[in-house]
Amino acid sequence: MNNDLENEIRALVAKVIKKPEAQVGLDTNLFTDLGIDSLLGIEIFAALDKKYKVDVPESKLREVQTLRDIIRIVEEALKGGK
Amino acid sequence: MSELLTLRDLLEHSRAEFGPHTAFQMKREGVYWKYTFNDVYRIACGLAEEFKKRGIASGDRVALLSENRPDWPIAYLAAASMGAVAVPLDAKLTKPEIDNLLKDSGAKLLLVSRELQDSFRFSMPHLLLDEIDKYSGSALPPLEVDPDGLAAIIYTSGTTGAPKGVMLSHWNIMSDVMGVVSLFELGPGDNFLSVLPLHHTFESTAGFMCPFSLGVTVTYAESLKSYHLLANMRETKVSVICGVPLLYNLFLQGIFNEVEEKGPLMKAAFASLKALAKAVPSQLVRRKLFSMIHKKFGGHIRFFVSGGAAIDKETILSFELFGITILQGYGLTETAPILTCNSLSHNRPGAAGRPLPGIGIRLTEQGEVIARGPNIMQGYYKRPDLTAEVLKDEWLHTGDIGTIDDDGYLYITGRIKDVIVSGAGVNVYPDEIEFFINKLPGVLESCVLGVKIREGLKKGMEEVWAVVVPDQKYFDKQKKKPGQQELEQHLRWEIKKLNAKLTEYKRVSNVIIRQAELPKTTTRKVRRFEVRKEEKL
Numbered sequence: 001m002n003n004d005l006e007n008e009i010r011a012l013v014a015k016v017i018k019k020p021e022a023q024v025g026l027d028t029n030l031f032t033d034l035g036i037d038s039l040l041g042i043e044i045f046a047a048l049d050k051k052y053k054v055d056v057p058e059s060k061l062r063e064v065q066t067l068r069d070i071i072r073i074v075e076e077a078l079k080g081g082k
Numbered sequence: 083m084s085e086l087l088t089l090r091d092l093l094e095h096s097r098a099e100f101g102p103h104t105a106f107q108m109k110r111e112g113v114y115w116k117y118t119f120n121d122v123y124r125i126a127c128g129l130a131e132e133f134k135k136r137g138i139a140s141g142d143r144v145a146l147l148s149e150n151r152p153d154w155p156i157a158y159l160a161a162a163s164m165g166a167v168a169v170p171l172d173a174k175l176t177k178p179e180i181d182n183l184l185k186d187s188g189a190k191l192l193l194v195s196r197e198l199q200d201s202f203r204f205s206m207p208h209l210l211l212d213e214i215d216k217y218s219g220s221a222l223p224p225l226e227v228d229p230d231g232l233a234a235i236i237y238t239s240g241t242t243g244a245p246k247g248v249m250l251s252h253w254n255i256m257s258d259v260m261g262v263v264s265l266f267e268l269g270p271g272d273n274f275l276s277v278l279p280l281h282h283t284f285e286s287t288a289g290f291m292c293p294f295s296l297g298v299t300v301t302y303a304e305s306l307k308s309y310h311l312l313a314n315m316r317e318t319k320v321s322v323i324c325g326v327p328l329l330y331n332l333f334l335q336g337i338f339n340e341v342e343e344k345g346p347l348m349k350a351a352f353a354s355l356k357a358l359a360k361a362v363p364s365q366l367v368r369r370k371l372f373s374m375i376h377k378k379f380g381g382h383i384r385f386f387v388s389g390g391a392a393i394d395k396e397t398i399l400s401f402e403l404f405g406i407t408i409l410q411g412y413g414l415t416e417t418a419p420i421l422t423c424n425s426l427s428h429n430r431p432g433a434a435g436r437p438l439p440g441i442g443i444r445l446t447e448q449g450e451v452i453a454r455g456p457n458i459m460q461g462y463y464k465r466p467d468l469t470a471e472v473l474k475d476e477w478l479h480t481g482d483i484g485t486i487d488d489d490g491y492l493y494i495t496g497r498i499k500d501v502i503v504s505g506a507g508v509n510v511y512p513d514e515i516e517f518f519i520n521k522l523p524g525v526l527e528s529c530v531l532g533v534k535i536r537e538g539l540k541k542g543m544e545e546v547w548a549v550v551v552p553d554q555k556y557f558d559k560q561k562k563k564p565g566q567q568e569l570e571q572h573l574r575w576e577i578k579k580l581n582a583k584l585t586e587y588k589r590v591s592n593v594i595i596r597q598a599e600l601p602k603t604t605t606r607k608v609r610r611f612e613v614r615k616e617e618k619l
């Protein structure tokens with residue numbers, strides 16, 4: 001996993017949800033540990049789209065539980081996998 | 083407008099009055115696909131005929147499962163206009179949850195989007211919503227739809243356990259639609275942006291049927307990403323949005339973030355504009371002062387409507403300063419759903435509004451809000467026991483506590499019922515979550531409560547917390563007895579695993595491990611109020 005990407009996405013998630021970066025661990029459950037709901041989840045995807053120009057469909061949100069999941073989806077999208 | 087008693091009346095009235103105007107639209111692959119009121123009627127007639135061919139008769143259940151799209155309301159109108167009962171399902175539920183509700187409702191046919199059919203692969207008879215455009219007809223099947231006949235069954239809980247479906251008649255729904263539209267001057271040329279899920283009664287009544295009855299266009303948001311919402315607003319000249327508090331908080335946050343990003347000069351200018359706007363209570367002036375914000379929203383916003391959950395008064399006041407009115411309403415699925423609503427001429431920030439015409443609101447001695455009117459549900463489907471608990475002598479006991487001021491405005495101040503209302507306006511029933519927690523290895527008993535979030539974007543909204551008592555006997559039987567820390571870790575891990583199986587809004591966001599037995603009534607029911615007090619929640 002790319003460390004720069006991890007840090008960037010962590011910073012982005014923390015900014016959207018208004019929580020300190022330190023709280024967003026790689027395997028912290030975004031929904032249960034950080035209180036994110038689907039609307040905030042979609043906002044995170046919107047910020048990812050803006051930054052990386054990757055259009056992640058909302059239906060992908062179903063697969064996301066942690067920061068690690070987000071990074072995987074972005075990596076796949078950047079590689080042109082999806 | 084003449085009185086519309088059934089959804090069939092609604093469909094026929096709108097076609098006759100507004101035929102060539104756009105009823106529904108949505109951007110797909112860069113282009114807005116538009117359906118006029120004539121198109122809606124034509125497809126609904128053809129679809130109703132197709133339902134008949136597939137053996138659907140009056141009273142049969144037709145389930146709807148899809149993300150928001152124009153085909154959803156068309157299918158709903160087609161089913162209801164031929165006397166079938168619509169069963170709108172939450173597209174975010176898991177497959178077993180959906181199967182449970184399909185079984186409970188006895189649905190004979192499922193209308194499903196291709197995307198969801200591809201992921202769930204339902205084997206029951208189904209029609210793809212993506213293909214309903216191919217149906218076409220010039221008249222609805224001849225039949226009388228009874229205004230007191232069932233139009234919809236809407237499941238509010240029990241998706242995993244015993245389901246609880248709210249039965250609404252045609253007149254329940256239409257009386258609510260007529261009541262709401264009497265308060266607003268809207269018509270062709272206005273445009274609603276639809277962002278809330280259509281299976282939610284607030285969206286289907288206020289966001290679909292009300293505009294449909296007035297010849298107002300509904301634009302289905304391309305996605306809920308903020309840049310899509312803003313683009314849809316700008317491109318289609320959106321004038322009204324029905325949303326939940328979190329959506330408006332996100333809009334507000336977006337505005338503040340942008341100011342912040344533009345540097346200290348902009349921040350100072352913004353602060354002075356706010357101070358100026360405070361001194362000038364004219365909405366017109368405020369709109370001019372904050373024209374940048376209005377431009378971002380497309381420049382045609384007339385007002386926002388907030389429902390589903392209580393909105394922070396500060397959010398309303400912030401938008402008021404920018405020259406945008408947020409009107410708060412109140413209601414329950416059981417009341418189709420709107421009971422009270424603020425209007426542009428009668429708006430009190432912080433209040434839930436005044437009762438719609440024909441609806442009576444009273445407070446019991448305990449302060450519980452009870453309501454009577456033509457919009458009160460027929461009961462819970464196959465659950466006369468639950469119906470009897472809330473419907474007493476025509477009065478629906480809402481479970482909410484409130485006050486009514488001298489001018490008749492209702493204020494909701496708390497809740498008697500255990501239900502937790504998420505920021506998205508979705509109800510979470512603690513006993514349903516407790517049922518699962520109590521089955522986890524190592525759990526003796528549990529109490530699930532809604533706890534108000536004290537800071538951040540979701541300030542004032544509720545999240546799901548669980549107070550869990552460990553089963554010492556279970557841990558004593560383990561080969562290596564765990565210490566306190568390991569025991570807590572085990573319980574948290576089990577709940578984490580459970581969360582993964584639950585729909586997002588039902589997930590437990592915080593766990594408190596408690597050694598002492600939960601306080602109970604003489605009938606062994608957990609006293610939630612005391613647990614809350616003892617745990618300082």
